[in-house]
Amino acid sequence: xxxxxxxxxxxxxxxxxxxxxxxxxxxxxxxxxxxxxxxxxxxxxxxxxxxxxxxxxxxxxxxxxxxxxxxxxxxxxxxxxxxxxxxxxxxxxxxxxxxxxxxxxxxxxxxxx
Amino acid sequence: xxxxxxxxxxxxxxxxxxxxxxxxxxxxxxxxxxxxxxxxxxxxxxxxxxxxxxxxxxxxxxxxxxxxxxxxxxxxxxxxxxxxxxxxxxxxxxxxxxxxxxxxxxxxxxxxxx
Numbered sequence: 001x002x003x004x005x006x007x008x009x010x011x012x013x014x015x016x017x018x019x020x021x022x023x024x025x026x027x028x029x030x031x032x033x034x035x036x037x038x039x040x041x042x043x044x045x046x047x048x049x050x051x052x053x054x055x056x057x058x059x060x061x062x063x064x065x066x067x068x069x070x071x072x073x074x075x076x077x078x079x080x081x082x083x084x085x086x087x088x089x090x091x092x093x094x095x096x097x098x099x100x101x102x103x104x105x106x107x108x109x110x111x112x113x
Numbered sequence: 114x115x116x117x118x119x120x121x122x123x124x125x126x127x128x129x130x131x132x133x134x135x136x137x138x139x140x141x142x143x144x145x146x147x148x149x150x151x152x153x154x155x156x157x158x159x160x161x162x163x164x165x166x167x168x169x170x171x172x173x174x175x176x177x178x179x180x181x182x183x184x185x186x187x188x189x190x191x192x193x194x195x196x197x198x199x200x201x202x203x204x205x206x207x208x209x210x211x212x213x214x215x216x217x218x219x220x221x222x223x224x225x226x227x
Contacts, residue, residue, distance in 0.1 A: 030213070031215075035217070042219035096213055102215060104156050
């Protein structure tokens with residue numbers, strides 16, 4: 001199975017800080033996604049990338065940016081953290097093939113105070 | 114825009130009763146559809162998936178789902194619910210002509226009463 005590792009399980013940051021969330025996969029899969037998960041709202045797509053240096057906005061990109069310099073690593077950046085960005089952040093990886101399933105990181109619980 | 118809608122935020126069923134969780138999608142081409150389950154404090158686990166062929170697909174834990182193109186639906190069913198099925202369920206669709214974009218529904222929380 002693909003292993004997807006997020007750099008932190010829990011993070012507490014102050015309002016206005018720049019925050020980096022890292023995601024690393026151990027297989028050669030093309031697609032990587034960042035979602036935030038909030039009660040009653042499901043998983044909302046922030047950004048995704050289908051290749052190195054390629055990125056596409058999801059449904060809620062405001063206040064976030066991403067970086068994918070290497071195929072195995074996809075970073076989510078909160079340029080200036082705000083309290084409404086307190087959430088669970090999930091990294092997801094898929095292959096480009098038709099018969100694919102998603103592989104999930106363990107999640108990062110970010111609290112902005 | 115493509116979307117996935119799960120109309121029921123929370124459902125409660127009695128143990129042993131049948132279950133149906135609804136999922137509707139909005140996508141012009143043939144969708145690739147999934148159901149995932151998330152138990153409290155756990156990650157998401159794949160229950161089943163549909164790509165093509167037989168519109169009734171079987172999954173793990175006794176779940177099945179039926180793809181109905183005419184209704185743009187992919188409802189999840191189980192004939193007899195167990196207390197351990199209490200969890201949150203997510204429907205998802207992959208948009209292959211957008212680089213494999215993966216969209217989830219809002220989720221349905223299932224409670225099971227004795």
